[in-house]
Amino acid sequence: MKFYSTNNKSHKVSLKEAVIKGLAPDQGLYMPERIPRLSADFIDQLPELTFQEIGYEVIGALYGEDLSSEDIKELVDHTLAFDAPLVEVEDGVYTLELFHGPTLAFKDFGARFCSKLMSLLVSDEKVRVLVATSGDTGSAVANGFYKVPNVEVIILYPSGKVSTLQEKQFTTLGENITALEVDGVFDDCQQMVKQAFLDKDLNEKMLLTSANSINIARWIPQCLYYFYAYSRLPKGDRKVVFSVPSGNFGNIAAGMLAERMGLPIDNFVAATNVNKIVPDFLKGVPFRPRPSLQTISNSMDVGNPSNFYRLLDLYGEESTLKERVKGYFFDDATTREAMAEVKAATGYVMDPHGAVAYLGLKAFMEEQPDITGVFLETAHPGKFGDVVEAVHQEKVELPDRLAAFLNGKKKTELMGNDYGEFKAYLLSKK
Template sequence: MKFYSTNNKEHKVSLKEAVIKGLAPDQGLYMPERIPTLPADFIDQLPERSFQEIGYEVIGAIFGEDLSKEQIKELVDHTLAFDAPLVKVEEEVYTLELFHGPTLAFKDFGARFCSKLMSLLVKDEKVRVLVATSGDTGSAVANGFYKVPGVEVIILYPSGKVSTLQEKQFTTLGENITALEVDGVFDDCQRMVKQAFLDKDLNESMLLTSANSINIARWIPQCLYYFYAYSRLPKGHEKVVFSVPSGNFGNIAAGMLAERMGLPIETFVAATNVNKIVPDFLKGVPFRPRPSLQTISNSMDVGNPSNFYRLLDLYGDESKLKEMVKGFFFDDATTREAMATVKAAAGYLMDPHGAVAYLGLKAYMEEHPGYTGVFLETAHPGKFGDVVEAVHQEKVTLPERLAAFLDGQKKTKLMANDYQEFKTYLRSKK
């Protein structure tokens, strides 16, 4: 399978180059040259299959030309080493809990897949993984690549704009993990990483790659839990809508990939906080990146979502995209209110990101009755303890492995919002 750039379909590379480069030279995102359609009988038999069995089939369809069956099994088993339970919250409304991995966030799936795939593809080379994070990406990638031989991870994050617990998860590890605390916002961190990938001089002297959702090895495996969620819905559902809390839009793009492969999802809801660039676009406003605004759902504080161009590419044109995806946005006050209401009515504790997805799902279902809805709960509420505890006026019990991070010693290097300073730092790592 070859992979092309979203900016130029004639530019095609191998799986290894797409994974190692992360971003195409023309700043496009890599996409598979064809999206395989899974057999109808596979879709019909989803309820009888385990998470891993679903993974072997789906990953095999995409990567089977480049990897052996044994490698695909190794990849999938390493990635799906924990569950993603579907939980009923209210009538016809379910949540997909994606926080049962090592760092209690959905990005554990992609980070584990990415680290394992890189270890299979890269031999006897020193690789530096550059990551911009608004929260959970940093912790998932840091833990996914921790102590992986031949790989150094450098994480850029906006100072003062991630939760304390998120920060501790990627600043206390040491070893092959370095955290750069940038005086800016997430979009500044993302811009600096992209500049590094496109810097010819820098790339001639070192092997740089990404583990953000711009990388196909981080992005593609996220489609697996859409298949799994669908397989665990009660029988008899005819119209299914998935609501996805969205920041950089890789997660919802992975769901759209699952739909393109044959999973019968009727509609997607792109639910955001007040960083509403894509919801505005879906309502007819031209796509126009803008500075991000800080909110309580900080992992979605993105003003220039990279994966927007994958959304367009998956459906070929704006009209089809706007038909398949509906956008809603919510402010912090509405998000807090939803957290309180659902806890009181259903006894279910949501984090701020899951609450935004819940609100988007309910807004869509009120306008379109007859659907079964699934909203993605992408992080454990304890990762946003200050916000959750303030809403409910009660202590959130942290899982033991999460609480352990709080005792770690933070180790970071302060950095200005300046690419040349970042480049000088990278060159010093040779």
């Protein structure tokens, strides 16, 4: 299958080039030239299939022209090595827990898929993976690519704007993982990475790629857990709605991909913090990137979401997108209130990002009450212990593999938010 740029559908490349380049030369995001439609029989059989069996079918439909069945099985087994349980929080309200992987965040799925796929596609040439992170991407990619031969990972993150535990997960590994602590915000980091991919002089000297959700190898596999969540819902006639905590909008775009492939999702809720560029757009305001604002749900502190153009591309027209996706935003005080209220009523502990998704789902249900709703819990509450413990006035127990990171020694290099400085740094590593 070929992959085209969202900025120019006539620009098409192979799977290998799309994965290795990450971003098209015209700054567009790569998309599959066609979205396969899975059979109604497969959808009906979902409740009887394992997570892995679902993955073989879905990934086979998307990558079967480029990879062998053995490669697809290896990819899926490596990616889906842990569960994503569906938990009923309230009557008709479920959460999909995506934090049971190595770094306890949803991005473990995409990062593991991406690292395995790159190892299948790249030979002995050294690859440098550039990653901008507002929190969880850095830890997932660092751990997914840790000690992978012929791959060097360089992570840019905004100084002082990620949680201590998130920072420790990608700054303490060493080996082939380097962390650059940037004096700026996430959008500065993302812009520097994008400029590097488009710098002809730099790309002639080294092989650069991305493991952010702009890369199809990170983005596409996230559709798998939507199929899995749907398969574990009770059978019924009510409409199914997914509410997704959204920052760079790759996660919700993956859900839309699943819907386009035949999964019967009736609506999506794009739930954000006060960085509400897309909710504003869905209500009729022109899409206008702006500087990001810092919040307690820091992984969503994005003022220029890259995957917005995938949303448009998946539905073709703004009117269809606005019909299928509803946007809501919530401030920190409202998020904290929801965390406290849900724990008091049900005993369930949400992280700040999941709480935003919960609020978005409940807002949608006020308008359309006769639905089954799923909100995505994208990170373990312990990753945001300071916030969660302050809300509940009690300590959050960390899983052993998470607590172990706290004992590691932070190793970073400080950098300004100037692209020239970043380019000079990359050239020094040639």
